[in-house]
Amino acid sequence: MMNTTCEVIRDLLALYHDGVCSDGSKSLVEEHLKNCSACQKELEMMDAELSTAQIQPKSVNSFKAAASAWKESKKKSFVKGTIITAVICVLLFAGFYGLMQWKCxxxxxxxxxxxxxxxxxxxxxxxxxxxxxxxxxxxxxxxxxxxxxxxxxxxxxxxxxxxxxxxxxxxxxxxxxxxxxxxxxxxxxxxxxxxxxxxxxxxxxxxxxxxxxxxxxxxxxxxxxxxxxx
Ligand SMILES: [Zn+2]
Structure with a gap:
C-alpha cells in the first residue's frame, strides 16, 4: 500500500517527468525518490512508456513511411519515364511521317x-x-x-x-x-x-x-x- 507521501509524489511525478514542475516540487520529488524504490519504479515506467509510445512506433512508422515513399516514387518515376518515352516516340514518328508527307x-x-x-x-x-x-x-x-x-x-x-x-x-x-x-x-x-x-x-x-x-x-x-x- 502506498503511503500518503507517495500519493502526493505520484501526483507530482508526471509533472516532474515532463520537467514542468516548480523547483520546490522538483527537489521534493528527488528527495523522495532517493528513499522510495516504488516511486523510482513508477518514474522508470514513465520513461519506458515514453520510449514505446513515442520513439519506437515513430521509428517503425518512419521506416514504413520511407519504404512506401520510396516505392511510390519508384512507381511514379516509372510511370513518368514511360510517358516521356511514349511522347518522344510519338514526336519522332510524327516528325518522320511529317517529313515524308510534307512535299516542300x-x-x-x-x-x-x-x-x-x-x-x-x-x-x-x-x-x-x-x-x-x-x-x-x-x-x-x-x-x-x-x-x-x-x-x-x-x-x-x-x-x-x-x-x-x-x-x-x-x-x-x-x-x-x-x-x-x-x-x-x-x-x-x-x-x-x-x-x-x-x-x-x-x-x-x-x-x-x-x-x-x-x-x-x-x-x-x-x-x-x-x-x-x-
Ligand atoms: Zn514513494
Missing part, C-alpha cells in the same frame, strides 16, 4: 521530262509530264505569276520513299483562255486569262513548254481517241 521541295527542271506536246481537235493543249526515277512526285503544285506564266511544279518531301513508288508519268491538259467549251469531256486545267506561257519546274527556274501563238502539232489519233469521245 521542288523537283528540279532537269529531272522533269515533257513529251508528246500536241493539240487536241477541240483546241486544248496536251502533254505528258514524267520524272526521272530518283525524283518522283505524286504532288504537283500550280502557280500563276503576275507576268502571265503558269508553272507546274512537282514537289517532293525531305524523306522520300522512292522504292515504294511507281515512276511518275501522266497527261496534263490545258484549256487556253479562249477555250469556249463550258463542259469539257475530260478534266483539265483552265488557264487564267492572263496566262500566255506554261512552264514545268520550280517557279522562275522552269522549262518553257508552251506559249501563246506557238505552233503545236495535232495530237496523234491514239491520243485523240483517249481524250475526245466519238
Amino acid at each position: 521541295l521542288s523537283v528540279s527542271a532537269d529531272d522533269i521530262e515533257v513529251t508528246n506536246l500536241s493539240q487536241l481537235s477541240d483546241g486544248s493543249i496536251i502533254f505528258t509530264l514524267s520524272m526521272s526515277s530518283n525524283q518522283r512526285s505524286s504532288y504537283v503544285k500550280y502557280t500563276t505569276t503576275e507576268d502571265g506564266e503558269f508553272y507546274l511544279t512537282p514537289m517532293h518531301s525531305v524523306i522520300e520513299m522512292t522504292g515504294s513508288m511507281e515512276a511518275y508519268s501522266r497527261y496534263y491538259i490545258f484549256y487556253p483562255s479562249g477555250f469556249k467549251t463550258s463542259e469539257p469531256e475530260y478534266p483539265g486545267i483552265f488557264l487564267p486569262e492572263n496566262v500566255k506561257k506554261i512552264y514545268v519546274g520550280p517557279v522562275g527556274e522552269g522549262t518553257l513548254v508552251w506559249e501563246e501563238g506557238m505552233k503545236v502539232p495535232a495530237a496523234s489519233e491514239a491520243v485523240e481517241k483517249m481524250f475526245i469521245a466519238n
Whole structure:
C-alpha cells in the first residue's frame, strides 16, 4: 500500500517527468525518490512508456513511411519515364511521317521530262509530264505569276520513299483562255486569262513548254481517241 507521501509524489511525478514542475516540487520529488524504490519504479515506467509510445512506433512508422515513399516514387518515376518515352516516340514518328508527307521541295527542271506536246481537235493543249526515277512526285503544285506564266511544279518531301513508288508519268491538259467549251469531256486545267506561257519546274527556274501563238502539232489519233469521245 502506498503511503500518503507517495500519493502526493505520484501526483507530482508526471509533472516532474515532463520537467514542468516548480523547483520546490522538483527537489521534493528527488528527495523522495532517493528513499522510495516504488516511486523510482513508477518514474522508470514513465520513461519506458515514453520510449514505446513515442520513439519506437515513430521509428517503425518512419521506416514504413520511407519504404512506401520510396516505392511510390519508384512507381511514379516509372510511370513518368514511360510517358516521356511514349511522347518522344510519338514526336519522332510524327516528325518522320511529317517529313515524308510534307512535299516542300521542288523537283528540279532537269529531272522533269515533257513529251508528246500536241493539240487536241477541240483546241486544248496536251502533254505528258514524267520524272526521272530518283525524283518522283505524286504532288504537283500550280502557280500563276503576275507576268502571265503558269508553272507546274512537282514537289517532293525531305524523306522520300522512292522504292515504294511507281515512276511518275501522266497527261496534263490545258484549256487556253479562249477555250469556249463550258463542259469539257475530260478534266483539265483552265488557264487564267492572263496566262500566255506554261512552264514545268520550280517557279522562275522552269522549262518553257508552251506559249501563246506557238505552233503545236495535232495530237496523234491514239491520243485523240483517249481524250475526245466519238
Ligand atoms: Zn514513494
